[in-house]
Amino acid sequence: xxxxxxxxxxxxxxxxxxxxxxxxxxxxxxxxxxxxxxxxxxxxxxxxxxxxxxxxxxxxxxxxxxxxxxxxxxxxxxxxxxxxxxxxxxxxxxxxxxxxxxxxxxxxxxxxxxxxxxxxxxxxxxxxxxxxxxxxxxxxxxxxxxxxxxxxxxxxxxxxxxxxxxxxxxxxxxxxxxxxxxxxxxxxxxxxxxxxxxxxxxxxxxxxxxxxxxxxxxxxxxxxxxxxxxxxxxxxxxxxxxxxxxxxxxxxxxxxxxxxxxxxxxxxxxxx
Amino acid sequence: xxxxxxxxxxxxxxxxxxxxxxxxxxxxxxxxxxxxxxxxxxxxxxxxxxxxxxxxxxxxxxxxxxxxxxxxxxxxxxxxxxxxxxxxxxxxxxxxxxxxxxxxxxxxxxxxxxxxxxxxxxxxxxxxxxxxxxxxxxxxxxxxxxxxxxxxxxxxxxxxxxxxxxxxxxxxxxxxxxxxxxxxxxxxxxxxxxxxxxxxxxxxxxxxxxxxxxxxx
Amino acid sequence: xxxxxxxxxxxxxxxxxxxxxxxxxxxxxxxxxxxxxxxxxxxxxxxxxxxxxxxxxxxxxxxxxxxxxxxxxxxxxxxxxxxxxxxxxxxxxxxxxxxxxxxxxxxxxxxxxxxxxxxxxxxxxxxxxxxxxxxxxxxxxxxxxxxxxxxxxxxxxxxxxxxxxxxxxxxxxxxxxxxxxxxxxxxxxxxxxxxxxxxxxxxxxxxxxxxxxxxxxxxxxxxxxxxxxxxxxxxxxxxxxxxxxxxxxxxxxxxxxxxxxxxxxxxxxxxxxxxxxxxxxxxxxxxxxxxxxxxxxxxxxxxxxxxxxxxxxxxxxxxxxxxxxxxxxxxxxxxxxxxxxxxxxxxxxxxxxxxxxxxxxxxxxxxxxxxxxxxxxxx
Numbered sequence: 001x002x003x004x005x006x007x008x009x010x011x012x013x014x015x016x017x018x019x020x021x022x023x024x025x026x027x028x029x030x031x032x033x034x035x036x037x038x039x040x041x042x043x044x045x046x047x048x049x050x051x052x053x054x055x056x057x058x059x060x061x062x063x064x065x066x067x068x069x070x071x072x073x074x075x076x077x078x079x080x081x082x083x084x085x086x087x088x089x090x091x092x093x094x095x096x097x098x099x100x101x102x103x104x105x106x107x108x109x110x111x112x113x114x115x116x117x118x119x120x121x122x123x124x125x126x127x128x129x130x131x132x133x134x135x136x137x138x139x140x141x142x143x144x145x146x147x148x149x150x151x152x153x154x155x156x157x158x159x160x161x162x163x164x165x166x167x168x169x170x171x172x173x174x175x176x177x178x179x180x181x182x183x184x185x186x187x188x189x190x191x192x193x194x195x196x197x198x199x200x201x202x203x204x205x206x207x208x209x210x211x212x213x214x215x216x217x218x219x220x221x222x223x224x225x226x227x228x229x230x231x232x233x234x235x236x237x238x239x240x241x242x243x244x245x246x247x248x249x250x251x252x253x254x255x256x257x258x259x260x261x262x263x264x265x266x267x268x269x270x271x272x
Numbered sequence: 273x274x275x276x277x278x279x280x281x282x283x284x285x286x287x288x289x290x291x292x293x294x295x296x297x298x299x300x301x302x303x304x305x306x307x308x309x310x311x312x313x314x315x316x317x318x319x320x321x322x323x324x325x326x327x328x329x330x331x332x333x334x335x336x337x338x339x340x341x342x343x344x345x346x347x348x349x350x351x352x353x354x355x356x357x358x359x360x361x362x363x364x365x366x367x368x369x370x371x372x373x374x375x376x377x378x379x380x381x382x383x384x385x386x387x388x389x390x391x392x393x394x395x396x397x398x399x400x401x402x403x404x405x406x407x408x409x410x411x412x413x414x415x416x417x418x419x420x421x422x423x424x425x426x427x428x429x430x431x432x433x434x435x436x437x438x439x440x441x442x443x444x445x446x447x448x449x450x451x452x453x454x455x456x457x458x459x460x461x462x463x464x465x466x467x468x469x470x471x472x473x474x475x476x477x478x479x480x481x482x483x484x485x486x487x488x489x
Numbered sequence: 490x491x492x493x494x495x496x497x498x499x500x501x502x503x504x505x506x507x508x509x510x511x512x513x514x515x516x517x518x519x520x521x522x523x524x525x526x527x528x529x530x531x532x533x534x535x536x537x538x539x540x541x542x543x544x545x546x547x548x549x550x551x552x553x554x555x556x557x558x559x560x561x562x563x564x565x566x567x568x569x570x571x572x573x574x575x576x577x578x579x580x581x582x583x584x585x586x587x588x589x590x591x592x593x594x595x596x597x598x599x600x601x602x603x604x605x606x607x608x609x610x611x612x613x614x615x616x617x618x619x620x621x622x623x624x625x626x627x628x629x630x631x632x633x634x635x636x637x638x639x640x641x642x643x644x645x646x647x648x649x650x651x652x653x654x655x656x657x658x659x660x661x662x663x664x665x666x667x668x669x670x671x672x673x674x675x676x677x678x679x680x681x682x683x684x685x686x687x688x689x690x691x692x693x694x695x696x697x698x699x700x701x702x703x704x705x706x707x708x709x710x711x712x713x714x715x716x717x718x719x720x721x722x723x724x725x726x727x728x729x730x731x732x733x734x735x736x737x738x739x740x741x742x743x744x745x746x747x748x749x750x751x752x753x754x755x756x757x758x759x760x761x762x763x764x765x766x767x768x769x770x771x772x773x774x775x776x777x778x779x780x781x782x783x784x785x786x787x788x789x790x791x792x793x794x795x796x797x798x799x800x801x802x803x804x805x806x807x808x809x810x811x812x813x814x815x816x817x818x819x820x821x822x823x824x825x826x827x828x829x830x831x832x833x834x835x836x837x838x839x840x841x842x843x844x845x846x847x848x849x850x851x852x853x854x855x856x857x858x859x860x861x862x863x864x865x866x867x868x
Binding site: 123125126127128129130131132133134135136139143144147148232233234235237239 | 538540560561562563564565566569571572573574575576577578579580581588589592620621622623624634637647
């Protein structure tokens with residue numbers, strides 16, 4: 001079985017061409033990127049506004065709870081059936097739109113709730129001091145709230161990216177490309193027996209699964225690295241010189257261990 | 273829609289039951305595994321980063337990928353329901369290890385010292401004091417795990433396990449009357465998530481009577 | 490000068506936090522607002538820099554109504570220190586201190602130089618400047634908080650329980666340093682605390698507020714102790730008022746000469762100079778070290794020496810020119826009954842008995858009843 005996977009993965013013929021693995025990867029990244037990007041444009045400003053003003057907090061909680069129960073796969077199929085009759089001719093939109101809508105629905109809640117939670121987690125004394133020193137509302141948001149909320153916002157973005165990359169796989173079922181395509185293609189070729197075509201299908205199946213997991217991990221790693229080097233050391237607890245370190249507070253230690261990425265109410269949900 | 277229900281009643285019930293079973297069992301197994309692991313992570317500072325780190329890593333693996341990759345690891349057949357249960361259990365453990373650990377850590381140190389001072393041994397203290405007080409946090413994690421499982425289970429359709437997700441593929445493969453099975457699947461999936469969520473909340477309330485006293489005060 | 494003119498704060502639910510408050514905080518002085526929780530002291534403070542807007546009445550700041558100044562502008566000209574310091578966790582100590590100069594658009598380099606000076610003044614080493622708040626102790630954070638409030642050199646400072654969250658030892662240090670700083674800076678300070686001892690120690694004048702935001706009494710600390718205006722103030726100011734008031738009374742008490750021996754002297758020498766069972770032991774510089782009990786010397790061998798380790802250290806030391814409270818305490822705490830008085834460098838001047846101090850206190854009280862007391866001075 002592992003052998004099947006390895007020979008499929010290392011065969012250059014499987015990588016090239018219009019339905020090759022490279023094309024699948026590019027498609028997968030594109031669909032996921034669009035969904036996360038649009039979600040960011042919607043959820044980030046909304047989360048900032050709700051977190052800064054404190055208005056509409058119930059909306060955040062409601063959205064997050066509802067999104068967990070969302071039957072993603074069913075919704076995608078439903079949207080496809082409802083949308084596809086309205087498009088005729090050679091366009092991919094009947095496939096792309098349902099998937100993007102579902103991915104967007106998945107990506108908005110974690111970004112929204114973590115942005116909100118991040119702003120809420122700023123120590124009230126810090127906010128009070130900022131206002132008391134004469135910062136305007138915008139200055140408090142930009143100079144104080146955002147930098148302190150940043151780790152939680154980033155973890156929301158990472159959570160969203162993970163779910164979107166994982167769920168985009170399912171899009172293959174309604175005919176969209178991406179890394180779900182080899183998986184779906186292979187499952188259609190069962191039953192799995194000891195024949196050459198079965199071995200090929202097994203290899204294809206495992207390769208697809210492997211690449212999705214690898215892509216998810218890679219993107220998460222990239223975002224985690226960006227987060228690490230763009231967060232103030234005062235928050236991460238990674239102080240410049242170790243000799244300078246005097247008993248950092250418990251908060252700092254926890255932050256250093258990466259415990260900041262679980263927001264209250266912003267818990268990660270298993271990726272589809 | 274009504275026609276569809278009456279003519280497929282038995283099949284729908286069977287899928288709903290299978291879906292419920294697949295949503296709940298992995299969380300129960302996951303909780304049983306996560307309790308000792310979470311206890312270790314809460315008890316020993318050094319154990320927290322690796323345990324929670326590995327759990328976080330498991331989370332990044334897409335479920336479909338895990339469903340189809342498990343046979344290679346477990347030597348099960350490729351379209352075996354065991355793969356689905358194991359995969360969902362892995363997710364449940366990954367989520368709950370952190371939750372159990374955070375829940376146990378949230379119990380006030382004063383309370384624990386008082387318990388020790390009154391003569392509880394470590395094991396007795398764990399079951400009589402720590403675990404009950406950690407229930408609210410752990411229950412919140414169990415809710416998240418269960419509700420998101422309901423959504424995840426549908427993906428098992430790809431690996432041939434029958435549950436409510438089967439209704440989606442059935443609808444798509446039809447040429448006419450596509451909507452009834454799909455809407456039924458979505459509706460039942462939402463209802464199932466809601467009912468399970470309420471059941472866990474109810475159980476939590478019954479298990480933590482002191483919390484109601486705190487709220488009333 | 491800050492003046493409250495019939496200031497009232499009423500919340501939408503009907504609670505009155507501050508009720509028709511009239512109050513003046515003179516320039517260059519420390520005015521302490523003190524009272525139980527719910528007395529509106531913090532609300533009053535926060536109305537000065539418009540963190541809270543009054544329902545009615547006017548607050549004047551050097552002749553300008555604060556309501557006429559935009560909040561952000563007003564606040565940039567007023568130093569603000571709060572209980573948990575509220576330092577920005579994502580900025581270094583230096584960047585925290587230069588916040589207000591930055592908001593005002595001051596030259597960055599000048600601001601940083603001044604910030605370094607300020608850090609030194611509040612007792613922080615220069616290497617602290619590059620640290621983050623999470624790396625500091627509570628006391629250090631509070632010092633940074635004070636430096637940050639002083640950074641743009643505002644004439645007015647508002648301090649909301651700034652020393653409440655640190656342990657008693659550090660609190661006393663911070664209080665003493667704060668008083669020393671104020672001697673140089675002469676800021677107009679409004680200081681909120683729930684601790685009457687802190688109020689008496691720090692305030693040039695103390696405003697006692699009662700629940701519901703009424704001003705119960707505004708007076709100098711000594712007067713507050715000797716003449717509480719109501720049973721509420723008397724109760725709030727607490728016990729031992731007569732004794733604590735002595736902390737504000739100074740007076741010369743005639744000193745007696747006290748025979749002494751050095752550490753390491755022969756017990757025989759000690760026995761020779763002794764006035765009774767107790768002999769005062771001093772070091773080479775004349776600084777008192779403790780009392781030696783002659784009868785406590787086992788065997789009384791002549792070759793035995795006076796050992797530092799066996800001295801009785803029970804007596805407190807009073808500094809000449811200090812309060813009568815400290816002199817009386819020195820006498821009461823001394824094992825010999827003779828209180829040790831030293832000069833500013835810690836050298837022995839002489840001793841005094843409790844009876845002599847009491848005589849002095851009574852004489853002062855007689856004079857006071859015919860004239861005016863109000864002896865001012867810090868404990």
